[in-house]
Amino acid sequence: MTGSTIATAETTTALAEELRRRLRGTLLLPGDTGFEDATRLWNGMIEKTPALVVQPTGTADVVEAVCFARDHDLPVSVRSGGHNIAGTALADRGLTIDMSRMRGVDVDSEARTATVQPGCTLGDVDRETQLHGLATPLGFISEVGVAGLTLGGGLGYLTRRFGWTVDNLLEVEIVTADGRVRRTSRDDHLDLFWAIRGAGANLGVVTSLVLRLHEVGPIVHGGLIAWPFERAGEILQAYRAITSGAPRELAVWLVLLEAPPAPFVPEQWHGRRICAMAVCYSGDLAKTDEALAPIRALGDPVVDLLADQPYTEVQSYLDDTEPKGNHYYWKTEYLAELSDELLATTRDLFADCPIPGAEVGFLHLGGALNDHGDDDGAVGNRDARFALGVNGMWEADEPNGDRFRQWVRDAWERVRPFSTGGNYINFQTADEDEQRIRDTYGANFDRLVEIKRTYDPDNLFRVNRNIRG
Numbered sequence: 001m002t003g004s005t006i007a008t009a010e011t012t013t014a015l016a017e018e019l020r021r022r023l024r025g026t027l028l029l030p031g032d033t034g035f036e037d038a039t040r041l042w043n044g045m046i047e048k049t050p051a052l053v054v055q056p057t058g059t060a061d062v063v064e065a066v067c068f069a070r071d072h073d074l075p076v077s078v079r080s081g082g083h084n085i086a087g088t089a090l091a092d093r094g095l096t097i098d099m100s101r102m103r104g105v106d107v108d109s110e111a112r113t114a115t116v117q118p119g120c121t122l123g124d125v126d127r128e129t130q131l132h133g134l135a136t137p138l139g140f141i142s143e144v145g146v147a148g149l150t151l152g153g154g155l156g157y158l159t160r161r162f163g164w165t166v167d168n169l170l171e172v173e174i175v176t177a178d179g180r181v182r183r184t185s186r187d188d189h190l191d192l193f194w195a196i197r198g199a200g201a202n203l204g205v206v207t208s209l210v211l212r213l214h215e216v217g218p219i220v221h222g223g224l225i226a227w228p229f230e231r232a233g234e235i236l237q238a239y240r241a242i243t244s245g246a247p248r249e250l251a252v253w254l255v256l257l258e259a260p261p262a263p264f265v266p267e268q269w270h271g272r273r274i275c276a277m278a279v280c281y282s283g284d285l286a287k288t289d290e291a292l293a294p295i296r297a298l299g300d301p302v303v304d305l306l307a308d309q310p311y312t313e314v315q316s317y318l319d320d321t322e323p324k325g326n327h328y329y330w331k332t333e334y335l336a337e338l339s340d341e342l343l344a345t346t347r348d349l350f351a352d353c354p355i356p357g358a359e360v361g362f363l364h365l366g367g368a369l370n371d372h373g374d375d376d377g378a379v380g381n382r383d384a385r386f387a388l389g390v391n392g393m394w395e396a397d398e399p400n401g402d403r404f405r406q407w408v409r410d411a412w413e414r415v416r417p418f419s420t421g422g423n424y425i426n427f428q429t430a431d432e433d434e435q436r437i438r439d440t441y442g443a444n445f446d447r448l449v450e451i452k453r454t455y456d457p458d459n460l461f462r463v464n465r466n467i468r469g
């Protein structure tokens with residue numbers, strides 16, 4: 001299937017009427033109230049205009065939308081939280097299924113599971129599970145969509161304890177390209193469930209996710225602590241020691257950045273380079289001092305916001321640092337270790353960084369995810385202990401945007417030699433090629449291609465990081 005798009009206003013109106021009659025939820029066309037909201041993405045660099053936006057209220061609407069797109073040979077996309085940096089949530093001149101009206105979370109505290117609808121943000125899920133002192137590993141910006149995050153693997157502060165988000169995925173309901181509703185788990189459609197755990201966007205439209213929960217919080221110790229960039233050499237070395245000795249209950253992200261003009265940063269530090277650690281300790285609070293002693297031993301921070309606080313706050317205190325509508329361009333690699341050479345390279349490249357809103361840093365992942373076999377879900381990358389990110393952000397009217405993007409690419413070339421060879425599908429930008437997708441899945445790629453051919457032989461679901469043979 002090559003894919004066509006709706007060509008004229010006349011055909012759009014006729015088709016829209018046909019589809020509208022089949023839905024319980026909403027159908028939006030360009031110009032309709034709500035259309036703009038539904039089609040504005042977190043990454044302002046990406047603009048696309050779907051011909052049709054379906055806002056389902058349940059699985060039956062999703063089936064209608066999938067069959068309609070298939071029968072009319074329309075590109076189809078799924079929008080959950082709209083945070084994918086590559087802008088895969090929208091199908092240009094095609095049909096977008098916007099999940100924003102399916103936002104329910106049902107927690108079974110006895111069974112320790114949450115049944116989550118795909119329009120939920122991470123904050124929606126954390127909020128409901130934390131009522132019971134439970135959580136599953138999710139990312140640390142609360143506005144991100146749970147479906148997009150989970151279907152690509154999913155990582156966050158709890159990954160060291162409980163693995164990728166998909167390691168905690170128990171069951172999924174999915175509408176496949178043939179319009180069938182399938183429930184899949186480790187006991188049912190095993191190959192489909194394996195592929196969904198890392199490449200889910202390629203297999204269909206997920207309408208429900210069941211996630212395993214663990215005892216976490218509701219109070220944890222977390223926050224931010226930062227030192228002047230002039231101490232970067234020492235802080236980076238200390239970071240390696242801290243992360244190699246840390247209990248799994250402690251996750252520490254390290255980020256080199258310009259201090260934002262935020263109220264919690266002393267004014268004399270606004271706009272100056274700092275080394276920040278974002279910390280989440282979710283273990284026994286009586287052992288906080290012991291767990292954080294190596295961080296505290298660094299002394300003289302210029303920002304110190306570490307405190308006992310609700311887990312939901314730790315999961316959202318960075319929200320304002322990545323505002324919707326700015327332009328974003330990232331490159332990421334998984335790492336197995338932090339060598340002296342890598343640490344020095346990271347420091348040097350940030351010292352020369354021309355982008356005021358850039359961040360270069362490490363996510364601390366090693367732990368439970370390394371306990372599984374590489375073939376336990378398509379997500380793979382079981383050798384990852386860190387993710388390294390070179391992240392650029394600038395405003396939409398920034399005249400140096402092209403130069404900044406090139407800087408990120410050049411910086412990435414300098415750190416690529418330290419990669420495991422793997423990278424995170426959910427952090428890939430629109431210009432990354434097919435080889436990057438193959439690199440993500442490594443030895444799992446060929447099996448994925450076979451499963452994709454079985455469940456989506458015509459590649460209906462191709463507005464994503466697409467698996468092609």
Ligand SMILES: Cc1cc2nc3c(=O)[nH]c(=O)nc-3n(C[C@H](O)[C@H](O)[C@H](O)COP(=O)(O)OP(=O)(O)OC[C@H]3O[C@@H](n4cnc5c(N)ncnc54)[C@H](O)[C@@H]3O)c2cc1C
Pocket residue numbers: 042077078079080081082083084085087088089090099118138139140141143144145146147148149150151152153154155156200201202204205206207322426427463464465
């Ligand atoms: C500021 C920010 C912080 C982030 N932090 C983290 C983090 O801490 N941990 C982490 O793991 N990731 C993180 N990410 C990456 C995030 O996981 C991806 O951007 C993910 O794609 C976002 O999902 P979404 O639902 O918000 O996005 P969307 O753009 O709505 O969806 C992304 C893609 O997922 C697929 N998809 C979404 N819903 C469905 C569905 N129901 N059925 C089938 N396919 C679907 C579609 O292909 C869609 O294009 C972050 C991203 C941003 C922008």
